[in-house]
Amino acid sequence: MFHVYGFVPSLLFSQAIFEMPTLNKQVIFSKVPTDYPVAGEHICVQDSSIDLDAPLEEGQFLIKLLALSVDPYMRNRMRDASSQGYTSEFILNEPMTGDTMNVVLKSNNIKYKEGDLVHGKTACGIFAQYAVISKEMEPMYEVENGPKSTGLPITNYLGALAITGLTGYVGLLKYGAPKKGETLYVSAAAGAIGQLVGQIGKVLGLRVVGSAGSDIKTKFLVEELGFDAAFNYKTAHTYTEKLKELCPNGIDIYFDNVGGKMLEAAINNFNNHGRIIGCGMISQYNGQEPEHVDNLIMIISKRLRFEGFVVFESLDMFESFRNDVTKWLLEGKIKYHETIFDGIELTPQALVDMLRGKSIGKQLVKVADF
C-alpha cells in the first residue's frame, strides 16, 4: 500500500537515505450540508502523504489509526463556523476528528511507547491513517491499553466504554435519577447510546421500553438485549397510543434522542414528576421545518423536569462509568452491538448511514488490522 509521488524510481531502493512518502488517507469535511450530508460531497476521503521514517522531534510520537467512531453529534459539528452549536464545528477542507483507537508505531515521548494503544478522545482524534502527534496534543491522546487486559474488543473502547457510553450512563444516572421499578422509555434505542441506556436501565431494575426504525431492530432490542418491549416508530399508528399500550404504568423517565413528535408522545404518557433527559434531537438535525411539540403545558401540569446535557461537562463520572460498564460487559449483563465497516474509505458512508438510522448499534470503521 505504498503510493509514490512523481517519477523517482530510484527512491524505491534508497529508503534509508531519502524520505519515502507513504499514502495517508484522510477524511475531510468538504462542504456544509443543509439536509442529510452526502458521502463524497460533504464528507470526502482525500489522499495525502506522510514520511513514516522522518525523525521525530522531542515529545512527538507517530500513530497508526486502527478504528474510528462516527457519532450523531458530528452532524452538529458539520456547520458554518459562524453558527452556534453545542460542540465545536469541523473546519472546512480539514480532516474531521472524533473518537479513534490507534497504535503507536514509534515515539520520542516517554509517555507513549511503541505498541501502546492510544485513544484519540473527546472528539479530537484525527481521522487519518497516520499522524505525528506533537507534545501540545497530548491531552487529546491517551494511552488506552484496556483491551490488552480486559480482552474486550478495541472497538468497545470507542463506544460502550468511551464518550458514547458515558453519554448514556451520565444521562440516565445523573439526569434521569432512576428508581427501581420505574418505567424508562428510550427512543433511537437500537443506536449506539440507546442500546446501552436501555440495558443499564434493566441492570437498575427498571421496566424498559424502546423504539427504533425497523422490525429487525425492535426484535433485536427485545430478543437480544432484553428490553421489556419495543416498537417500530415507522409503522406505529400514533406514537402516543403505542406508548400508552407498552407503558401501562406511564413513563417516569424518557431518554430523548429524537425530539419533535416523539417527545410530544412521551410527554402525553408521562407520570407526574417524570424526567426528560435531553440528549439529542435527531428529528430536528436534518430537516428545515422543525416538528412541533404542542403539549409543553404538561411540563407544568405533570411537574416534569426537562434537562438538556452535554457529556463533556460530566467527565468526573468517567471512572465510575468505566468500572461499571466494563464489569457489566464482562459479566454479560450488557451486550454491546457494533456495525463495523472495513476501510477508512467507507467513513463517509458510515457517517451517513448512522445519521439515516441504517446502522444497528454502534457504527464504527475499522481502518487497519488489530
Next chain:
Amino acid sequence: MFHVYGFVPSLLFSQAIFEMPTLNKQVIFSKVPTDYPVAGEHICVQDSSIDLDAPLEEGQFLIKLLALSVDPYMRNRMRDASSQGYTSEFILNEPMTGDTMNVVLKSNNIKYKEGDLVHGKTACGIFAQYAVISKEMEPMYEVENGPKSTGLPITNYLGALAITGLTGYVGLLKYGAPKKGETLYVSAAAGAIGQLVGQIGKVLGLRVVGSAGSDIKTKFLVEELGFDAAFNYKTAHTYTEKLKELCPNGIDIYFDNVGGKMLEAAINNFNNHGRIIGCGMISQYNGQEPEHVDNLIMIISKRLRFEGFVVFESLDMFESFRNDVTKWLLEGKIKYHETIFDGIELTPQALVDMLRGKSIGKQLVKVADF
C-alpha cells in the same frame, strides 16, 4: 341587605322566634368555557339564603366573606370533570372556591373565636357571602389574624402573603436557583405573581427584566417597582430582538407565565445552564391552536433545565416565605399592587379581566367592609 322569601311580613317582627333567611350571594361555575370565559355565562352570581341565627352544631362556625382572590389557575379548574389538569376541577353549578379572607360571626368551635380573621386557603375558600363551616372543613380554614398585628391590608393575605406570593417565592428560589448578578426575565410581570418575582429578584441582587401587555404596565414596572427594564409585548417588533436588547448579558432565569412564542424568545436569549421555571402558560389556556416553541433543541445545546412546578407541593416553604415577604413589605423593599373590585357581584368580571390581562397587579374582590 335582607331579602325575605315569600309573603310572611310578620316574620319581620319576630326574628327571635322564627328563622330569618338572609340573602347569601354565591359565585357559581355555570358552564365549561372553550375559550375565554364570559361573565354571566360561564361564571354567574346566584342568590341563595342562609339563616344566620340557626344554632351551630358542635365544631361549626359561621363566617362572613370579606375579600376573595381570583387567580389564573382558576381557568384550569373551569373544565369538564373528565379532563385532566394540574388542579381539581370546579364542580358545575356549585360555588367556586379559592383564597378568601373572612371574619368569624359566631362559633361553636374552640379554635375559632368571634372576630377572628379566617383564611379560606389552598383554593378551598367558598365564594359565598356567608358560610357555616363544619368541623370536617377545618383544614381549609385557618385563623389568620396577621393583619391585626402587622397592620398590612387584609388583601395582602390573599396575594403577596398567600398562595400567589408563595408561588413566586418557591418558583424563583427553589426552581430558579438564582445567583447574585444573574439576569432574570419575568413574563406577565405586572401580574399577581410576576410583580413579586421581579421584586424578590431585585432583593436578591439580580438584573430584572419584565414584559407586560401595556405601556402603563411597563412604566409601572420600571418606575414603581424598580425593574431594570420592561417591554410591552403587544408592540415589540419581535420578542427575541427585544429581549436581546434588554438582556445584553443573556438570560439566566426565565420565570414563565406565558409559554408559546414568549418561551421560544426567552430560549433564544438564554445563557448556558439557564433555568426555565414553568409556572403557567397563559398563551395556551384559552386558544384552540397552541403557539409553537420551535427551538427546543437549544435546551440541549445550552444545557437548560426546564422544570414545571405546582406550588401545593412546596408548602413546606410557607413559613420562610411568610417571614421573608412580610419583612420586605414592612421595610418597603417590596410594593404589592392590587386592583380591588367592590362587591361579590363583580367577581365574574374580575376573573375575566384578570385572565384577559386587564388587571394591574393582583386582582381581588372586596365583598364586605373590613
